[in-house]
Amino acid sequence: MPRSIFVNLPVSDLARSTTFYEALGGTRNPQFSNEGGACIVFSDTVYAMLLTHARYGEFTTRPIADARATSAGLYALSCDSIAEVDAVVASGASGGGRADPNTKQDHGFMYGRSVEDPDGHVWEIFWMDPKVAAGGQG
Template sequence: MPKLIFVNLPVTDLTRSIAFYEAVGATLDRRFTDETAACMVFSETIHAMLLTHDKYRQFTAKPIADAHASSAALICLSAESRAEVDAMAERAGDAGGARDPCKVQDYGFMYGRSFEDPDGHHWEIMWMDLEAAKAAMGQGQVAS
């Protein structure tokens, strides 16, 4: 079985956050969802757990950061194409997130945009042509 990634995010309004992530392209997994948490599925291996502040506090004694005021993580998803990058960033903005809080990255072989969800969590969406990246870097392979 492949390793699964669960990114746990504290949210102030669970219903709003579910709607936002559905608009961006994630699907709700009702098996792991209740009035305190929602599991949003981006792929077979990538999930975002949206947790109310009370639920999130069950997992840490640290204060919950205001992601609008500080940064603790940049979460990046890959995309199949430049068009998919643009579509996801546009949907995020249309759904109430902040579109492109950082400048668009366009290196020809790699293209990326970003968004913040309504709680300020920063997401990046990147597309890369791996063969073009190898050629641009003058290598037979890109370091992993």
């Protein structure tokens, strides 16, 4: 079985955040969603767990950070093309997020933009030349 990643994020408005993550291309899995959280599936191995502050607080004794004021992590999501990067960022912005809170990057072999969710969590949306990703020349 391949390893999977579950990114757990505290959200202030579960419905609003679910709308945003579905706009990014995720699908809500009702089997692992309830009034305390929503499981958003991006692929067979990538999931975002959106948790209300009350539910998130059950997993930590630390205070919940204000992601608009601090940065504790940047989450990256790959795309198959530059056009898809632009489309995902636009969808995220129209789904309640903010496009390009960080500078757009174009290195020729890699292109990236970012989108901020309604709670301030930043997702880097990127494309990398498949030859470079496989260890070859770009």
